[in-house]
Amino acid sequence: MASAIGLTGLMLTLIAGVMSYIEFKRDDPKEGMVFAALSAVGFFMLMGGAALKGKPAVAATPTVQTQPDPRGTSSQQALFVVRGQEAVQAKLRDPASATFRGQFFSYSGNMHVTCGWVNSKNGFGGYVGFQRYISSTLPETTFLEQEVRDGQFDLVWQQLCRG
Template identity: 25%
Template sequence: MRLVPVALAVVLLAACGQADPDVQLLAEAQADLKLSARDPESVRFGQVWVSRVSGVPAVCGTMNARNGFGGYAGERRFIWASQREIWVDEGATATELERRWPSMCRSEPTPLPAS
């Protein structure tokens, strides 16, 4: 579970008063994406990064989760915007994700600075 290390980092950095805004965005995005899934405990994240291509911070990446039959559906791209808008590469939001991906996400993730 990758959310636990990210959440722990946010708590530890916040306690020091030096929380990295990217770490906070990643934790918020992962929590929201889990809540949007049919089986929140099954969500697994692939590459996840913060992009500022459009001037507005967005969390971009891939995720996989169990479907209604209990099997994993396969990696899906997602965009989570700071306004808590979520687009996933499936169903009704797939077309919108395709339209927004070039303007909101880089094709290659930019590594976060080491803490």
């Protein structure tokens, strides 16, 4: 490793030194300064290579490959909750009247879902009361508690909404 650094430094020093001399001769000191700086870097690499000679090379730190969290980042989860709310609103008679509470992101059985409670106005203009919902961001895959037969919603809620 020391010899590789030293050899690279020597080559860089020689090339930059020659180029620096040529540029100064052409009366372009600005470009000559660039090559002079490269020459200095090469010199320090040459010296660093000489100083490392005979010393053991430092072992590379092993890299650990991590898999992305299947639940996503917190910002992705927050976006998922917002999309779930939009899907719920698309199913309501008066989407603008929707009030949400207790909504949360859940990852269960390789499914991303948003769970929570929603209250909205019915056709007569009165609020119907909070009901649970489960959404995977599309209206077709969003279910309101009042739409599902008795008992079935509870079973799905227990499986998917463990937040």
